Amino acid sequence: MASVDVRERLRQHFDALPPEKQAGGWNAMWEQNVTPWDRGEPSPALVDTLQYKLPQIEASSFQDTSSNKAHHQPTRRKKALVPGCGRGYDVLLLASYGYDAYGLDTSTLAIQGAQELARSPDRDIQYPPVTSSGTAAGPGTATFLEADFFSNDFLSQTHPPAPQNQNPSASTPEQPSQSSEEEPSKTFDLIYDYTFLCALPPSLRPAWSKRMSQLLSPAGGILICLEFPLKKPPSSGGPPHGLTRELYEQLLNRPGKGVEYTKPHQEGSEGGEEGGQGEGERGRGGGGYVIEDRTTEMPRDALVKVERWKAERTHEVGKGVDFVSVWKHVQ
Numbered sequence: 163m164a165s166v167d168v169r170e171r172l173r174q175h176f177d178a179l180p181p182e183k184q185a186g187g188w189n190a191m192w193e194q195n196v197t198p199w200d201r202g203e204p205s206p207a208l209v210d211t212l213q214y215k216l217p218q219i220e221a222s223s224f225q226d227t228s229s230n231k232a233h234h235q236p237t238r239r240k241k242a243l244v245p246g247c248g249r250g251y252d253v254l255l256l257a258s259y260g261y262d263a264y265g266l267d268t269s270t271l272a273i274q275g276a277q278e279l280a281r282s283p284d285r286d287i288q289y290p291p292v293t294s295s296g297t298a299a300g301p302g303t304a305t306f307l308e309a310d311f312f313s314n315d316f317l318s319q320t321h322p323p324a325p326q327n328q329n330p331s332a333s334t335p336e337q338p339s340q341s342s343e344e345e346p347s348k349t350f351d352l353i354y355d356y357t358f359l360c361a362l363p364p365s366l367r368p369a370w371s372k373r374m375s376q377l378l379s380p381a382g383g384i385l386i387c388l389e390f391p392l393k394k395p396p397s398s399g400g401p402p403h404g405l406t407r408e409l410y411e412q413l414l415n416r417p418g419k420g421v422e423y424t425k426p427h428q429e430g431s432e433g434g435e436e437g438g439q440g441e442g443e444r445g446r447g448g449g450g451y452v453i454e455d456r457t458t459e460m461p462r463d464a465l466v467k468v469e470r471w472k473a474e475r476t477h478e479v480g481k482g483v484d485f486v487s488v489w490k491h492v493q
């Protein structure tokens with residue numbers, strides 16, 4: 163566990179930066195070795211999700227849509243994205259499960275560290291190839307990009323244009339190039355968020371959910387969130403900023419829409435489920451909890467929860483508390 167002092171240094175460093183400068187503020191933390199989030203291994207909860215849960219979820223969505231032709235096609239190599247990947251342990255894990263996996267981080271040092279790990283001679287021992295239902299056989303690639311999750315610049319590397327036909331007389335319609343203002347059509351089959359949402363300043367949360375919705379494939383793409391930290395009072399600041407089940411729901415059900423939060427000593431929405439804000443600190447009046455949005459209609463780009471469960475195995479810091487939630491586009 164990180165010492166309180168290291169956590170306090172992290173909090174103070176980001177307290178002094180305006181939200182728009184925070185993405186650029188992480189490299190200094192990597193430089194000074196203030197990296198209490200770095201667990202040195204992939205997330206055990208992600209291992210269990212890939213091994214046991216995802217095959218079940220995919221099998222049940224296959225049954226639901228068995229008339230859908232896409233499911234009858236041979237398994238192609240799927241693309242996975244890990245925003246804010248740090249040293250990239252989870253990216254290497256996803257590649258070992260057959261995904262072409264991309265890790266993004268704005269920190270030069272984090273990306274250098276990840277690239278070193280990817281070249282390590284022990285990589286095949288630490289990340290042996292695993293064949294799982296629904297993914298192509300054999301390991302996929304692991305690519306690390308120094309890039310901002312909110313910018314479109316990295317998409318030309320994650321989705322390079324298909325090789326041009328050698329015969330100039332055979333005309334293929336040219337793909338329009340994508341400017342950063344356009345909505346991306348380049349999407350991922352799986353996105354994994356662990357300690358990324360909680361690393362962002364709260365004002366960027368609506369942009370996070372909009373971006374997740376844009377980048378997740380509407381054709382069965384899966385967003386996996388390892389919800390953390392669920393027991394930390396939101397009013398105590400961050401990073402990591404305390405999160406709740408209700409916050410994930412509200413953000414992902416209404417991508418891009420702002421969230422209203424309680425003021426100190428004001429009641430938030432009722433959350434009876436474990437890991438929700440009905441438990442623990444909300445009653446202590448600290449503020450920063452979600453006020454329920456009672457709008458009933460779901461926007462077209464909404465992500466809906468497929469399943470949520472308490473992580474049986476997870477990093478030490480989240481034991482007994484972390485939940486995993488899986489989200490898809492509304493069909």
Ligand SMILES: C[S@@+](CC[C@H](N)C(=O)[O-])C[C@H]1O[C@@H](n2cnc3c(N)ncnc32)[C@H](O)[C@@H]1O
Nearest residue numbers: 185188199246247248267268269310311357361
């Ligand atoms: C708390 S660390 C978590 C790293 C990693 N997920 C892990 O568990 O080891 C958050 C990471 O997000 C990166 N980051 C912050 N804002 C980003 C952004 N807008 N785009 C990409 N990476 C970002 C930081 O550089 C930092 O390495």
